[in-house]
Amino acid sequence: MTVVNLMVGGPAKEIPLDIVLKHQHELWIGIDYGATYLLQHGITPAVVAGDFDSTDPQEMEHLKQVVGDVRVLPTAKDVTDTQYGTRLAIQRFHPTQINIYGGTGGRLDQLLANLFMPMQDEFRDYLDRIRLIDRENTVDFYSPGSYSVVKETRMRYLAFVNLTPVRGLNLPDEKYPLVDFNSDIPFSWSSNEFVGKVNHFSFHQGVVAVIQSYDQIHGND
Known part of the structure; x- marks a missing residue:
C-alpha cells in the first residue's frame, strides 16, 4: 500500500498537525507554501512544486538545499497547484491513497476547486482514493x-x-x-x-x- 500525502498552501489553522506528525514518515509532496510548512515541522517531502509566490527567498533557498526535486511552476497555468500535486502523486508514485492537507479553509473558490477535482477525467480513476483532511472534517x-x-x-x-x-x-x-x-x-x-x-x-x-x-x-x- 502506497500512501502519498499532499500538503498544500491553505491556512495553517486548518491543518491537523497532530495527525500530520503521526504520518511524518510516509511519502509527502509539498505544494507551494505547504512545502515550507512541512520543513518547519521536521518533514522533508520527496517533491515540492508550486509558483512559490508566498515563499520568501530564504525559504526558497532552504527548499532547494534540502529537497532533491523542486519544481517551480509559472503563476499563469491551466491547473491549480493542488491539481498539479495530485497529478504528480499519481504519475510518480501510483498511490493506493492520496491524503490532501491544507486544501480547505480560506478562499471559497479554491475549496470548490479541490472539492470538484476528483470528478475530472484525469482523476476519476482515483476518485475513491482521494481524501481531504482538516482539523474538523474528512471528505471521501x-x-x-x-x-x-x-x-x-x-x-x-x-x-x-x-x-x-x-x-x-x-x-x-x-x-x-x-x-x-x-x-x-x-x-x-x-x-x-x-x-x-x-x-x-x-x-x-x-x-x-x-x-x-x-x-x-x-x-x-
Whole structure:
C-alpha cells in the first residue's frame, strides 16, 4: 500500500498537525507554501512544486538545499497547484491513497476547486482514493455502489453530498434515514449522525462525497 500525502498552501489553522506528525514518515509532496510548512515541522517531502509566490527567498533557498526535486511552476497555468500535486502523486508514485492537507479553509473558490477535482477525467480513476483532511472534517468520494462508513475518533456529524445528479441514494441506518433519494442538482444532506460505529449507504448513479465532521465550537457528545 502506497500512501502519498499532499500538503498544500491553505491556512495553517486548518491543518491537523497532530495527525500530520503521526504520518511524518510516509511519502509527502509539498505544494507551494505547504512545502515550507512541512520543513518547519521536521518533514522533508520527496517533491515540492508550486509558483512559490508566498515563499520568501530564504525559504526558497532552504527548499532547494534540502529537497532533491523542486519544481517551480509559472503563476499563469491551466491547473491549480493542488491539481498539479495530485497529478504528480499519481504519475510518480501510483498511490493506493492520496491524503490532501491544507486544501480547505480560506478562499471559497479554491475549496470548490479541490472539492470538484476528483470528478475530472484525469482523476476519476482515483476518485475513491482521494481524501481531504482538516482539523474538523474528512471528505471521501464515492462512485455508485453499497458502502460501510466507519466512525472516526471525535467525529459526530455525517453528511452525504451529491456533487452530481444522483439516483437511488439510501441511508438505511443513520440517525436520519433516507430512502431512494433522487436529485438533478447538487445537494447536501448535512448534520446527519452516526448510529453506532459503522453506518451504511448506497446509490446507483452519480458521485457522492461523505463528510465526517467535528464541531469544534459546540463540541461533540
